[in-house]
Amino acid sequence: MTLEIIDLHVEAADKEIIKGVNLKINGGEFHVVMGPNGSGKTTLAKVIMGYPKYRITKGDIQVDGKSILQMSTDKRAKLGLFILFQNPIEIDGVNFINFLRNARTALAEEQTSVKQLMDDIKSNMKELKMSDEIINRSLNQGFSGGEKKKSEILQLSVLKDVVKLAILDEPDSGLDVDALRIVAESINRIAAQNKMGILLITHYKRILDTMNPQFVHVMMNGKIVAEGGNEIIDRVEKGGYDSFSNA
Amino acid sequence: MTTQRQEEREVAQNDAEYLEKYGFKVDAKPEFQTKKGLSEDVVREISAHKHEPDWMLKIRLTALKVFNSKPLPMWGIDLSKIDFDDIYYYIKPGGKKSDNWNDVPEGIKKTFDKLGIPEAERKFFAGAEAQFDSEVVYSHVKKELEKDGVVFIDTDTAIKKHPDLVKKYFGTLIPPTDNKFAALNTAFWSGGSFIYVPKGVKVSMPLQAYFRINADKAGQFERTLIIADEGSDVTYIEGCTAPIYIGSSLHAANVEIIAHKDAHVRYVTIQNWSKNVYNLVTQRAFAYENAYVEWIDANIGSKANMKYPSVYLKGRGSKGEILSIAVAGNNQIQDTGGKVLHLAPDTSSKIISKSVSIGSGVTTFRGLIHVGKNSDGSKSAVRCDALLLDKESKTNTYPKMEILRDDADITHEATVGRIGEDEVFYLMSRGLSEEDAITTIVLGFIQDLTKVLPLEYSIELRRLIKLDMTNSVG
Numbered sequence: 001m002t003l004e005i006i007d008l009h010v011e012a013a014d015k016e017i018i019k020g021v022n023l024k025i026n027g028g029e030f031h032v033v034m035g036p037n038g039s040g041k042t043t044l045a046k047v048i049m050g051y052p053k054y055r056i057t058k059g060d061i062q063v064d065g066k067s068i069l070q071m072s073t074d075k076r077a078k079l080g081l082f083i084l085f086q087n088p089i090e091i092d093g094v095n096f097i098n099f100l101r102n103a104r105t106a107l108a109e110e111q112t113s114v115k116q117l118m119d120d121i122k123s124n125m126k127e128l129k130m131s132d133e134i135i136n137r138s139l140n141q142g143f144s145g146g147e148k149k150k151s152e153i154l155q156l157s158v159l160k161d162v163v164k165l166a167i168l169d170e171p172d173s174g175l176d177v178d179a180l181r182i183v184a185e186s187i188n189r190i191a192a193q194n195k196m197g198i199l200l201i202t203h204y205k206r207i208l209d210t211m212n213p214q215f216v217h218v219m220m221n222g223k224i225v226a227e228g229g230n231e232i233i234d235r236v237e238k239g240g241y242d243s244f245s246n247a
Numbered sequence: 248m249t250t251q252r253q254e255e256r257e258v259a260q261n262d263a264e265y266l267e268k269y270g271f272k273v274d275a276k277p278e279f280q281t282k283k284g285l286s287e288d289v290v291r292e293i294s295a296h297k298h299e300p301d302w303m304l305k306i307r308l309t310a311l312k313v314f315n316s317k318p319l320p321m322w323g324i325d326l327s328k329i330d331f332d333d334i335y336y337y338i339k340p341g342g343k344k345s346d347n348w349n350d351v352p353e354g355i356k357k358t359f360d361k362l363g364i365p366e367a368e369r370k371f372f373a374g375a376e377a378q379f380d381s382e383v384v385y386s387h388v389k390k391e392l393e394k395d396g397v398v399f400i401d402t403d404t405a406i407k408k409h410p411d412l413v414k415k416y417f418g419t420l421i422p423p424t425d426n427k428f429a430a431l432n433t434a435f436w437s438g439g440s441f442i443y444v445p446k447g448v449k450v451s452m453p454l455q456a457y458f459r460i461n462a463d464k465a466g467q468f469e470r471t472l473i474i475a476d477e478g479s480d481v482t483y484i485e486g487c488t489a490p491i492y493i494g495s496s497l498h499a500a501n502v503e504i505i506a507h508k509d510a511h512v513r514y515v516t517i518q519n520w521s522k523n524v525y526n527l528v529t530q531r532a533f534a535y536e537n538a539y540v541e542w543i544d545a546n547i548g549s550k551a552n553m554k555y556p557s558v559y560l561k562g563r564g565s566k567g568e569i570l571s572i573a574v575a576g577n578n579q580i581q582d583t584g585g586k587v588l589h590l591a592p593d594t595s596s597k598i599i600s601k602s603v604s605i606g607s608g609v610t611t612f613r614g615l616i617h618v619g620k621n622s623d624g625s626k627s628a629v630r631c632d633a634l635l636l637d638k639e640s641k642t643n644t645y646p647k648m649e650i651l652r653d654d655a656d657i658t659h660e661a662t663v664g665r666i667g668e669d670e671v672f673y674l675m676s677r678g679l680s681e682e683d684a685i686t687t688i689v690l691g692f693i694q695d696l697t698k699v700l701p702l703e704y705s706i707e708l709r710r711l712i713k714l715d716m717t718n719s720v721g
Contacts (some may be wrong), residue, residue, distance in 0.1 A: 088673070
């Protein structure tokens with residue numbers, strides 16, 4: 001799958017948040033978008049999935065050369081787009097496992113055997129060092145910050161067969177060192193096994209220590225201000241985002 | 248894992264299947280029916296046809312007078328559209344009462360087949376009584392029940408077999424003077440369940456009855472009386488379906504429950520009348536010393552529904568709980584809630600209501616907690632949560648508290664919420680359609696109530712709600 005964002009302008013509550021972004025991700029590529037708070041990174045992630053509170057005033061988002069702007073969020077998911085939420089929402093009374101099963105059934109467009117799903121979930125939970133009792137809870141309800149992030153990764157791993165491009169919005173925020181390592185390893189493993197494209201959004205270099213992104217973009221004030229390879233990460237680390245402000 | 252089992256057995260449904268299953272009318276030729284309208288003659292005709300004793304006829308005639316003397320309620324739902332003269336008050340379906348499936352007439356069997364009763368019976372529905380129009384035609388009481396002395400029959404038969412018990416309790420909880428529709432029921436009642444559980448007997452399986460209005464403009468006025476003797480335990484379940492047809496139909500039932508010392512009674516209703524039925528039901532329970540009564544009341548169907556199950560806590564340490572679920576789709580009014588009267592010391596109660604309004608649907612919660620002067624050490628908690636799905640959806644809350652003691656421990660919580668775009672977006676991002684996302688959120692909202700239902704009913708309720716959403720959303 002190729003995702004192409006073309007001169008995209010996005011407003012939220014009548015304020016322009018994204019001010020002309022161009023970005024192209026070819027199948028299986030690993031891209032990173034770095035930037036300070038409020039630069040529009042999360043807006044970019046959510047607008048790709050069709051968040052209803054945003055308004056696109058100009059530009060286009062295309063998958064394999066076709067605009068997806070008119071597509072509902074579930075249709076975009078069915079194309080193979082996945083978003084890992086920075087702040088996953090809690091939904092009362094919705095059993096986590098049933099939800100995962102419904103999601104997989106909807107995306108794979110076929111019934112999933114419960115046993116197969118449970119085996120899959122259990123082995124992935126083990127990799128993620130998640131506590132078993134989460135299975136019986138409502139979706140994200142009462143999860144700690146770390147558990148929420150792991151729950152998102154678990155969803156990605158259960159849906160990995162249908163995901164072609166995973167947009168990971170700050171999978172590292174709020175994680176301690178051990179959890180960060182586990183999450184990074186899981187992402188590496190899932191992406192490698194499934195030749196999945198990755199668009200990882202982060203503030204910090206830390207999660208990238210054990211990863212190998214091919215393309216790094218710096219986003220500031222609704223625009224991409226620098227692009228390149230790993231050298232960009234080092235530049236952020238040394239000079240901070242300020243060093244890009246005059247770029 | 249229960250939830251998994253549930254999901255596994257859930258089948259995808261759509262409108263067509265719903266209509267196939269519920270929206271039909273089988274031509275069951277009635278064996279006997281009164282002419283339309285209400286009059287003393289009709290009351291006498293019903294009573295004579297049933298070969299009732301004189302005392303029951305007298306009760307009926309008195310109730311008719313009460314009905315005629317009472318105005319329609321001035322609160323709640325507008326009932327002025329009900330034409331009492333355009334209703335058949337008694338219809339007896341063709342065929343005789345039977346406890347053998349093979350003897351049930353073909354047309355009726357077809358109805359039951361569509362309802363899935365025989366299939367259900369194969370599992371654990373062996374204690375089911377099914378009401379077809381105004382008469383119980385198929386009843387089958389498990390042998391074990393009889394061995395323990397448990398009586399589970401239709402109320403008409405109970406008059407003949409257990410006249411003393413019926414005489415002692417009939418109408419003592421809900422006198423005809425209670426309200427206009429209680430009077431109507433008392434005058435024209437037919438069918439319903441009669442249950443007697445002897446001292447110390449704990450009935451392990453839920454007793455179940457299916458109710459169904461089939462003939463056009465048939466009123467259904469079933470009368471249920473449950474007597475749980477000291478230390479006994481019983482669960483009764485009624486699930487209602489009615490076919491879709493033109494013309495307004497009226498369902499006015501009276502349910503009376505007596506829970507003696509240390510008894511536990513759980514009464515479960517899944518109300519799914521078709522969208523042209525006025526459902527006006529009076530349900531009341533008396534709980535004596537340390538008795539525990541639960542009403543679990545799920546209301547999905549009907550055009551207009553008024554139902555407020557109540558518990559009178561009459562003995563020390565008695566407990567009452569009312570769990571109410573109401574879903575109002577387009578053009579539906581669900582006016583529901585519950586009442587608990589604390590009339591003895593150390594009594595406790597809980598009313599939990601969850602309502603969902605879709606489209607132009609209106610849900611109204613009415614709750615009453617009364618703490619009398621003699622009920623020291625009483626506790627009560629009331630909680631009502633409403634979820635609105637559309638801009639035009641409405642909900643009302645009328646909680647009433649009559650607290651005559653300073654030391655009562657009473658809590659009341661109420662919330663109203665609209666379905667959130669962020670929740671829907673989250674679920675859709677995982678591939679669920681908008682409709683499925685909303686259904687998932689609604690089912691989650693009522694989940695803590697549906698989980699107390701027996702599995703079969705929990706699945707049924709979830710599926711009905713899904714269908715309702717499909718019809719209403721988008």
